Amino acid sequence: MKPFDVVDGLTVPLDRANVDTDAIIPKQFLKSIQRSGFGPNLFDEWRYLDVGQPGQDCSGRPKNPDFVLNQPRYQGAQVLLARDNFGCGSSREHAPWALEDYGFRVIIAPSFADIFFNNCFKNGLLPIRLDAVILDELFRQCETTEGYRLKVDLAAQTITRPDGEVIAFDVDPFRKECLLNGWDDIGLTLRHADKIRAFEEQRRAQHPYYYA
Amino acid sequence: MLPQTLYEKLWSSHVVHQEADGTALIYIDRHLVHEVTSPQAFEGLKLAGRKPWRVTSIVATADHNTPTDHWERGIEDPVSRQQVETLDANLREVGSLAYFPFMDARQGIIHVIGPENGTTLPGMTVVCGDSHTSTHGAFACLAHGIGTSEVEHVMATQCLLQKKSRTMLVQVDGQLGRGVTAKDVVLAIIGEIGTAGGTGYAIEFAGSAIRSLSMEGRMTVCNMAIEAGARAGLVAVDETTIDYLRDKPFSPRGVQWDAAVAYWKTLRSDEGAQFDKVVRIDASAIAPQVTWGTSPEMVTTVTGKVPDPARIDDPVKREGVERALKYMGLEANTPITEIAVQQVFIGSCTNSRIEDLREAAAVARGRRKADSVRRVLVVPGSGLVKQQAEAEGLDRIFIDAGFEWREPGCSMCLAMNADRLEPGEHCASTSNRNFEGRQGAGGRTHLVSPAMAAAAAVTGRFTDVRELSQ
Known part of the structure; x- marks a missing residue:
């Protein structure tokens, strides 16, 4: 996993609540057995005017000019502003894969769906929960300022606005450490292999019917 | 000791290790696997040179991509076929407690076959790379959906990193x-x-x-x-739970059964x-419910009306409703019973079990699909459900009513196979998500019960099932 340190990135506002993972990456692209290449199909049904197919070259497809990601001023964005319950629905990790492959590193929303929130951390993507009032102001500034950038510093747990205002955010210490270092969860867990084995032996003795 | 909730009992009986910030390693008893969210996990294991920790925790099937008709032709979509074949190859190489491949007599939707085979047992932790794993909580299991990285993590370590809910x-x-x-x-x-x-x-x-x-x-x-945002749902064990599990293929037997039941009775x-x-x-x-929008919370009773966004103060909410009505092609204040449907889907991990099919059949019996309805799909949750339904003659009732009786699978719940809506079509669906494009690009999904879906099928619009004589 890519370590996360500081991202100073162009910011794009996606002003709708309950953005589900079906919208983030539609089902036809879930047939892939790869982990990469989902970026061109991020928000496929909103981004394009035709229906996308897996394996298709997206460069010539008709784009929906009204969709915020298609506006020239937001090209190359790394920070996504979103609304409540972002990433709800399906557990598909293809959603964070698509966001990451597109180039996003940070998503800021008042709330996230649990599974999506978890999946982000496994893929070098930082989801930040922010108070809705503070976020409203970011939306307002972003929509009215061409080239609006936010600087996100994970170690310091701060977001710095272009006007110099600094916003603090929370993150679980364990997740923060993993993300800062780009650590592989499995490797970390296997340091406790003896403990897992001991737990398993005890459980097998106590509840043998789970081990038929 | 302080009185504990069922969740706390399940949680504390599975904690292997805990970090200072409360992040815990939770031991996983049952790992359900399907073709869509597992290939990258198997590949990750292989690339890292790791072996699965306990293959007998794995129960697997192919369900999302599989066709629900013309099985003699196999899987015609080459991309879907490759994904199912990848699952076959991975399971062959790695092994499992049980694998029900495409066309097996016990194949079906993973959340239907787990319980019906007795591989979901009270007191277990159950995970699957699928958000509807919450289903298994009905058995007092701590069960929830996980992402593919977590699928790989569970395979490699038999544990999941979790914070207590x-x-x-x-x-x-x-x-x-x-x-x-x-x-x-x-x-x-x-x-x-x-x-x-x-x-x-x-x-x-x-x-x-x-x-x-x-x-x-x-x-x-x-x-x-x-769909309410909770990763896990739970119901305590009672006699209904125990009666259901008695004599299921993988349920414990003899003294093991007695010991298990004694423990399970504490799971409340x-x-x-x-x-x-x-x-x-x-x-x-509670009256029969129908969703009118593009999120499951956009729901009202069959006697209700489509809401009027002009009456909503919160701007984010109002815009959400306006966008949903535009997508759904609905006018504010339209009575629900005036919404016509062009397709009906009876199936999915929410409503494809025998009882669901019985409820739908009770409404369909002696009636015919309305001419204005293009297609009614009835997709049983598993091969065993299909057998049972056919033994009860439910298939005849559906076929006589002009419904299509299909092979088991996820089908038009998420439309990864060929079963899908055309743009603009309204569908009375017994599935779980009415998101934009969920059942096919441009499709308009209304979530309902199996009885309400059958009532819509025979009348061509949403109809209060309580007003149809049975």
Whole structure:
């Protein structure tokens, strides 16, 4: 996993609540057995005017000019502003894969769906929960300022606005450490292999019917 | 000892290790695997040179991509076929407790076959790379969906990194009215608490109305806990749970059964246990539900109307409703019973079990699909459900009514196979998500119970099933 340190990135506002993972990456692209290449199909049904197919070259497809990601001023964005319950629905990790492959590193929303929130951390993507009032102001500034950038510093747990205002955010210490270092969860867990084995032996003795 | 909730009992009996910030390693008893969210996990294991920790925890099937008709032709879509073949190859190489491949007599939707084979047992932790894993909480399992990285993590370590959830009790007391089902109960709950109302919580469903439900009904309720934002739904063990599990193929037998039952009977919240949040619902006040929008919380009763965004103060909410009505092609204030449907889907991990098919058949019996309805799909949840339904003659009732009787699979719940809506079509669907494009690009999904879906199929529009004579 890519370590996360500081991202100073162009910011794009996606002003709708309950953005589900079906919208983030539609089902036809879930047939892939790869982990990469989902970026061109991020928000496929909103981004394009035709229906996308897996394996298709997206460069010539008709784009929906009204969709915020298609506006020239937001090209190359790394920070996504979103609304409540972002990433709800399906557990598909293809959603964070698509966001990451597109180039996003940070998503800021008042709330996230649990599974999506978890999946982000496994893929070098930082989801930040922010108070809705503070976020409203970011939306307002972003929509009215061409080239609006936010600087996100994970170690310091701060977001710095272009006007110099600094916003603090929370993150679980364990997740923060993993993300800062780009650590592989499995490797970390296997340091406790003896403990897992001991737990398993005890459980097998106590509840043998789970081990038929 | 302090009284404990069911969730706390399940949680504390599975903690292997805990970090300073509360992040815990939770031991996983059962790992359900399907073709869509597992290939990258198997590949990751291989690339890292790791072996699965305990292959006998794995129960697998192919369900999302598989066709529901013309099985003699195999899987015609080459991309879908490759994904299913990849699952076959991975399971062959790695092994499992049970694998029900495409076209096996016991193949079906993973959340249907786990319980019906007795591989989902009370007290277990159950995970699957699928958000509807919450279904298994009906058996007092701590069960939830995980991402593909977590699938790989569970395979490699038999554990999951988790933080303890807060607890919510949804207490549904009273008697359900005639024609009101488990689906209506859970849609009414989601309408009440919202699609994010359960975020960060494990929800325990309790009360006399939940106790009165069959295991099938309880699975329907827990299945949609995720649609309320909760990763896990739970129902305590009672005689209904134990009766259901007796003599299932993988259920324990003999003295093992007795020991298991003795333990399972402790799997309920203690008297006086404290929940972080409590929601009370009057079962007798619940009417048949129909969703009108693009989120499961956008729901009302069959006697209700499409809402008017002009009456909503919150701007984000108002815009959400406006966008949903535009997508759904609906005018504000339209009575629900005036919405016509062009397709009907009876199936999915929410409502494809035998009881669901019986409810739909009771409405379809002696009636015909309305001419204005282009297609009615009935997709049983598994090969075993299909066999049972055919033994009861339900297939004949559906076929005589002009419905299509299909092979098991996820089908048009998410339309990864060929079963899908055309743009603009309205569908009465017994599935769980009415998101934009969920059942096909441009398709318009209305979530309902199996009985309400059958009523829509025979009348061509949403109809209060209580007004149809049975």
